Amino acid sequence: MRRPRARLIYNPSAGKEALRNHLPDVLDILEQGGLEVSCAMTHGANDAIVAARQASAEHFDYVIAAGGDGTINEVVNGLSTLDYRPTLGILPAGTTNDLGRALGIPRDLKKACEIIVQRHAREMDVGKIGDDGYFINIAGCGRLTELTYEVPSKLKTHLGQLAYYVKGLEKLPGLKSIHMEIDSPDFAYEGKAMLCLIANSNSVGGFEKLAPNAKLNDGLFDVILIKQVSLPELITLARMAMKGDHTNSDRVVYFQTESLTISSSDLVELNLDGEFGGHLPQTFRCLKHHLKVLVAPPEEGGRLLLP
Template sequence: MRKRARLIYNPSSGKEAMRQHLPEILDILELAGLETSCHMTKGSEDTIQAAMQAAEDRFDYVIAAGGDGTVNEVVNGLAQAEKRPVLGILPAGTSNDLAGALGLPRDLLEAAHQLTRFQIRPLDVGQANGQFFINIAGCGRLTEITYEVPSKLKTALGQLAYYMKGLEKIPQLRDIHLEVEAENFGFSGKAMLCLIMNSRRVGGFENLVPDAKMDDGLLDVIIVKQSTIPDIIRLATQALRGEHIHSNRVIHFQADRLTVRSREHVDLNLDGEHGGTLPAEFVVLRHHLQVLA
C-alpha cells in the first residue's frame, strides 16, 4: 500500500509562496509514492484540529507548510495523539527557524524533494502549561516582536518586517523581574529576556546556542541580565557570530524541567505566537515526535 500524507498549509505564510507552488509540490510528493491530500488552514484552532484529525485518521506523514507559527500549531495537534504521524516541514514562512535548524532548504520545491528522501530523526518537544512548542519559548519585551508584526507586513517585507519592529522596540526596552528555578540552577532578579530553546536557531540568528541539539532531552536556557541599550546592541552583534554566549551579561544552562515566574505581568512567546503569561512550568518530552530532516 502507498503511504498517505496530509499537507496542512497556511496560504498567507511568508510571501504566499504556497499558492504558487502547491501543484508542483503535490506532484513531487505523488511521484515519490505518497498519496497526498491537502488542508488549507483558516486559523490557529483550525490548524490544530486538522493535525489532530490527521493523526486520528492514521496518516503516515503530516506536512506543515508555513512559518514557525503554523508548525507550532501542527505540533500542538500531533503531540496530543497517542499514535503520531511523522512530521514534515515546508518552510513557507518568514523566519523558518525550525526548518533551518533541520537543514531544510528555503526553496519550497527543493525542500519538497528533500522530504521525499524520507530521512527520519527523533525530535524533542517542549511543553509549557499544557501547550507545546517545538523550537523556542521566551519572555521579555524583545520576544513580543514576532506576534506584534502584522501578517500583511510580513507578507510584503519578509524578515525585514521583524528587524523594523525590533528597531521600533529599542526605545521601549526595559528589564523585567524573573525567578527561574531548575534542579541545579536558580536565578532571581532583573533580566531583559529569557529564552528556552530546543534548537540553536531563533529569529534568523543561526547560533544563539551553538551546541544545542534537538534530540538530547534537554532545553537550552539563555537569560540576558539587566543591560543598557548599548549592551543589548553589542550582544545582538555578538549573537550574529555566536559569541554572545561568553558575555558576562548572559547566563546559559540546560535543564529538562524548569519554572519561570515574575512579580509583574509578563507575556509568554511560544514559537513566535502568544502563549499566555507567566508563571509557567517548562518540560521537555524527549523524542516525542519523528521528523523528516
Template sequence: MRPRIRLIYNPTAGKEAFRQHLPQILQILESAGYEASCHATAGPGDATKEAFRAANDGFQVVVACGGDGTVNEVVNGLAASKTRPILGIIPSGTANDLARALEIPRNVEEAARRIAQGQIRSLDLGCVGEDRYFVNIAAFGRLTEITYEVPSKMKTMLGHLAYYMKGLERLPGLRAIEMKITSDTEQFEGPAMLCLVTNSRAVGGFERVAPRASVSDGWLDVLIVKQSNLGDLIRLVSTALMGDHTQDERVVYFHAKRIELSSQEEVDLNIDGEYGGRLPHKVTIKEGHLQVISG
C-alpha cells in the same frame, strides 16, 4: 496500499508564494509513492485541528507548510494524538527556525524532495504546563513580545524587515524586568532583558542563539540576558551572529529539563512567536515525542 501524506499549508505564510508551487510539490510526493492531499488553513488553530484529525485518520506523514506558527500548530495537533504520524516541514514563513535547525532547504520544491527521501530523526518537544507544546522557544521579556505584535500582512510584505522595524520602534522603551528562573540544574533571580528557553539553536532567524542546542538531545537550553544598556544590547546582537554571545558576562546559559518561570511583574510568555499567556509557567522537555524528516 500507498502510504498517505497530508500537507497542511498556511496560504498567507511568507509572501503568499507557496500556492503556486503546490502542483509541483504534490507531483514530487506522488512520484515518490505517496497518496498526497492537502488542506489550506482557515485561521488560528485550524492547523492543530487538521493535524489531529489527520493523525486519527491514519495518515503516515503530516507536513507543515508555512512558518514557525504553522509548524507549532501542526506539532500541537500531532503531539496530542495517541498515534503520531511522522512530521514533515516545507518552510515558507519568515524565520523558519526549526527548518533551519534541521537543515531543511528554503526552496519549497527541494524541501518536498527531502521529504520524499525520508531521512527520519527523533524530535524533542518543549511543553508548557500539561499540554501546550513548542518546537523552538518559550520566552519572556519585553523584546520577545515583538514577534506576536507584528501584523501578519506586514510580515507577508516585508519578511524579516517587519521584525526589525518593530524592534526599532520598541527600543526607546526597552527595560529590564524582574525575573525568577528555577530549574533542575541552575537558577537565576534578578533584573534581566529577556529569557529564552530553546529547543533548537536557531531563534528569530539567528542561526546560533543557543549554539549548543539540539532538537534531539533530551535537554532544553536556557539563555538569560541580564540588565543591559542599549550599547550593550547592540554589541550582544553582533556577537550573536557568530554564536559568541554566550561567553559575555551579561549572558547566563545552561541546560535543563524542568524550568519554572515567574516574575513579580505582569509578563507574557511567547511560545514559538505567539502569545502564550501570563507567567508563572512550568516548562518541561518531552524527549523524542515525535519523528521528523530532516534535511
C-alpha cells in the same frame, strides 16, 4: 501495495504567499515520490491544530506542515497530545523558518519536497509548557520577544524578515528589564533581566548561533538569560550573537536543563515559536524524542540531530 498517505497542512499567506504560488509543483513532487497526498488549508488560528488531529484520527502516515513557525507550532500542538503521532514533514514557507534552519531543510520548496519523499525520519524533542501547551523551537519571555507576534501578517507578507526589524526598532527605545525567578535542577536565578529564551534548537529568530550547543533530540533545553543591560549593551550583545560569542559575556547566563519554572512579579507575556503563549508563571519540560521528523540523510548533507 498501499502508498503511504500524507496530509499537507498549509498556510496560504505564509512567506509572501510562496506556497500558494508553488502548490501544484509541490503536490506533483510528493505524488511522484510515492505519497498519496491530500490537503488542508488553514484560514485562521488553530486550524492547523484541528487538521493535525484529524490526520491522526484517520491514521495518516505523515503530516506535512507547510508555512512558517506558527503553522508548525500549531501542527506540533495538534499531534503532541495524541497516542498515535504521524511522522512530521516540514516545508519552510514562512518568514523566519527557525525549525527548518535547525534541521537543514532548504527554503526552496522543491528541494524540501525531495527530502520528504526520501522518508528518512529522526526522533525529535518537544517542549511542553504547563499542562497542555507545546512548542518545538523556542519559548521566550521579555519585552523584546513580544515583537514576533505583534508584527501584522500583512506586513510580514509584503516585507518578510524586514518586518521584524521594523518592529524591533520601534520597540527598542521603550525596552525595560523585568523581574524573573528561575528555578531548575541545574540553575537558579532571581533578579532583573531583559529576556529569557528556552531553546530546543540552535536557530532562534534567524540567529543560527543563539543557542550554540543546542540539539533537537538530546532531551535538554538550552536556556539563555540576558541580565539587565543598557540599550548600547543590548545592541552589542545582538552583534555578538551573530557569531555565537554572546555566551562569553558576563551579562549572559547560558545553561542546559530538562525542566524549569519561571515566575515574575511583573505581568510578563510568553512567546511560543513566535506566537503569543499566555503569561508567567509557567513550568517547562522537555519531552525527549516525542515526535519523528523527516530530514535529509546524513550522506546527502543532512544535519545530524544526535548530540
